[in-house]
Amino acid sequence: MKHTLSTNGVYLELFHGRKTKDEELDDWGSAGPVFGPLAYVHTTYRDHIKFEQNGEWCELWLAEGMIFYDGVWYGDWTVFTLDGKDEVQLREIKGRVAAYDESKSKVPHDSN
Numbered sequence: 001m002k003h004t005l006s007t008n009g010v011y012l013e014l015f016h017g018r019k020t021k022d023e024e025l026d027d028w029g030s031a032g033p034v035f036g037p038l039a040y041v042h043t044t045y046r047d048h049i050k051f052e053q054n055g056e057w058c059e060l061w062l063a064e065g066m067i068f069y070d071g072v073w074y075g076d077w078t079v080f081t082l083d084g085k086d087e088v089q090l091r092e093i094k095g096r097v098a099a100y101d102e103s104k105s106k107v108p109h110d111s112n
Helices: 087-094
Strands: 010-018 034-044 048-053 056-063 066-069 072-080
Touching: none
Parallel strands: none
Antiparallel strands: 010 034, 010 072, 034 048, 048 056, 056 066, 066 072
């Protein structure tokens, strides 16, 4: 599915990824997906993030302060608009915009 950037709505970016929750990183880790544009982003009881993408209800779950998505643990995430982003940032973001896939958000029982 091709994604276009829009100044309507917000984006949720996952970053500082690692393969296991306890992996020691020498750098910032891997960049993750960018979901958006979103109608909203909402955090509930510090254990999951809800958002709406393309009219679909989406959830990301936190375990020990990290988000698991598509086999990667992310230690950081941000919510932003496109206002103020320069051309280099826009190209980088556009290449990472992804459709949410519920099957990729299932936290493994063996979460290490």
